[in-house]
Amino acid sequence: MTRTTRLVAVAVALALLTGCTANPTTPSEPTGGASADGTSSALPTRASSELADWATALDDRDDYSARWVAVGDSISEGMGASTVDSRWIDLTLDGLRERYPTDDVPGGVGYRPAAFAVAPPASTWARWASSSEGSVSASSRTADLGYRSVTLGAGATTTYPFTGTDLDLWWSSGRGTFSYTVDDGDAVEVDTRDSMATSGISSVTGLDAGAHTVTIHAETPVDIEGLTAFDGDRDRGITLFDSSRSGATARTFTADLPGYLDSIAATKPDLVTITLGANDAFSRTPDQFEDDYRTLIDGLQSLDDPPSVMLMGEFVPGTNLTEGLAGDASEYDAVVQRLADETGSAYIDLADALPADGVASLLSADGVHPNDAGQRVIADYVLDQLSVR
16 A cells, blocks of 8 residues: 555645755754644645655654655765765755654665765765675666666675664566575575566565674676665654766666666655756756656656655856856756746755855865765755755
């Protein structure tokens, strides 16, 4: 049963704030109220319809998990951040959990790919496996959450650390066989050729809270897509699924749209944020970009249980994203805003978060990607946009 069919709509009001402060007030769970004459002080806004599914999910997080999928390019994947945990998407997740706590649910890191696509010197954590033996290589051929799988050759072994009570191991079907072991437990055999789906998920539940490792051994060549680590939040709380890829364009996700939508549907999303455009602008005209972007949004909205969608403008004045484009940066910004209006999606602009004056201090050496301070500023801003008012 989907969230839409099992939940009664909750009357909530959302407000998209304009502007941001690097020192926000202490997070607290916003609540509605009534004025002296008994009328509600939480009046509906345009955003209340655009983000209604997300608002309902947050309200119902004690009984069902609220699931956010972050689609995007290097701005979302976290290029420029010094560690994976200091990315704005992870910081926003932390803030959401502070504002909307769930009893006895710390929450895990959510879905992370088998290998990230970020690159040094801006970021040095592309591979997060703690050890590997044999042929282990990053691959972008699979329409997983961000096209960031890892191919293990026959006999190869790789180990990932994770913290939590549950784990989902995502793999591509039709390739071969592998086994996985959690800590010192028994090996579990997986034959990926038994599945007719575009991807498969092997689940581990009931682990003691704390640090663990999962070791994957390939008997024949296989593709491992990623891992979702839960810490009490498999069915409650708020979970993040990272579906970004450095260098991505809208066409990255529409090249195999059915396969990608299968991966998205497996997350059961309540919210999808999309941060794209910068890479498109170097190779696609504004009209071509609009066609690609619209195809992606239409695909998300065609899911059996479509999520709320928020589009994010990423052309920030003062960054090195204005030269060598196939069109003017303002034209690409206009495309995103127009698509938000025409598809009923929410819209925010990162230019409202990063100040026109002094933005250089919030960027890494390349003048494009936010450094740790910039990641924090974006996280504070996006947190306010995703908070129920």
